[in-house]
Amino acid sequence: MEDFVAGWIGGATSVIVGHPMDTVKTRLQAGTGYQNTLNCILTTYKKESVTGFFKGMSFPLTSFAVYSSVVFGVFSNTQKFLTQYRYEESNSSSSLSDLFLASMMSGVVSVGLGGPMDLVKIRLQMQTEPFLKANLHSKPRSKDLWNRPMYQGPIHCMTSIVQKEGLVGLYRGANAMLLRDVPGYCLYFIPYEIISEWITPDNDTTSNPYTVWLAGGIAGAISWGTATPMDVVKSRLQADGVYNNKYKGVMDCISQSYQKEGFKVSNTEVFFKGFTVNTIRGFPMSATMFLGYELSLQILKGNQTVTNP
Numbered sequence: 001m002e003d004f005v006a007g008w009i010g011g012a013t014s015v016i017v018g019h020p021m022d023t024v025k026t027r028l029q030a031g032t033g034y035q036n037t038l039n040c041i042l043t044t045y046k047k048e049s050v051t052g053f054f055k056g057m058s059f060p061l062t063s064f065a066v067y068s069s070v071v072f073g074v075f076s077n078t079q080k081f082l083t084q085y086r087y088e089e090s091n092s093s094s095s096l097s098d099l100f101l102a103s104m105m106s107g108v109v110s111v112g113l114g115g116p117m118d119l120v121k122i123r124l125q126m127q128t129e130p131f132l133k134a135n136l137h138s139k140p141r142s143k144d145l146w147n148r149p150m151y152q153g154p155i156h157c158m159t160s161i162v163q164k165e166g167l168v169g170l171y172r173g174a175n176a177m178l179l180r181d182v183p184g185y186c187l188y189f190i191p192y193e194i195i196s197e198w199i200t201p202d203n204d205t206t207s208n209p210y211t212v213w214l215a216g217g218i219a220g221a222i223s224w225g226t227a228t229p230m231d232v233v234k235s236r237l238q239a240d241g242v243y244n245n246k247y248k249g250v251m252d253c254i255s256q257s258y259q260k261e262g263f264k265v266s267n268t269e270v271f272f273k274g275f276t277v278n279t280i281r282g283f284p285m286s287a288t289m290f291l292g293y294e295l296s297l298q299i300l301k302g303n304q305t306v307t308n309p
Helices: 002-030 037-048 050-054 058-087 096-126 154-165 167-171 174-199 209-226 228-239 250-261 275-300
Strands: none
Touching: 002 037, 002 050, 002 058, 002 096, 002 228, 002 275, 037 050, 058 096, 058 174, 096 154, 096 167, 096 174, 096 228, 154 167, 174 209, 174 228, 174 250, 209 228, 209 275, 228 250, 228 275
């Protein structure tokens, strides 16, 4: 139970730290008219002021905390189960295969719970995109409606999706999210464990806050950076539907994106849009996540030794 509570605390703190850059990342990947990261930041600030970076934050602040609670809880308990099953001792060190299987399990579970949450978050972040830019094939409407929000809030967004697309609509982009999160969590938890063990002194039996912060930050940067291509596809699929539906699925989204924007080996290439933002925001967001998790777990367990998430 402590693992789930600590995961909830870590998730809540990471949302506060990472949401502004997450909004920039989403708009770069699924929006139109942004030249680069700085241009997206300046454009958002100019049109919507500081509040523009916090679009849709209230929903992930509550939902992502629950999501993180489940992901960390599943990882920790799966890891403990595999270790105990293999060595018949719950306090034995986990093997690389145990970490790999536990990470994969977390990735699968994350999609089932996090798919609808991520969909609503992205729809709320993207709904202020100008109507004519988002839907060039629609009939023009008056300028005062261009930036009018489609959704009044997370509940209205969720009910609108269900009414329009059914319950299956809440899992739009789930296949892309699965392809992102299963390898993504392997490159999240495993580097954290390896880096933590590498930089922790041999005589240190407790989790050092600096060690947790650094290892968590590096792991987050690695995970989010490598996940960018499929994150782009997922974001486009989930943002699709605010005003229109142009993608039929993962392969269709990849095909259309490639045909329209081409493939260039640079950080502005279509499948690496938001790579810089993903990598940069991945460090403080994940560092905060792991630090909040580990410190909370120590407190909940009465300052017992905590070595694994």
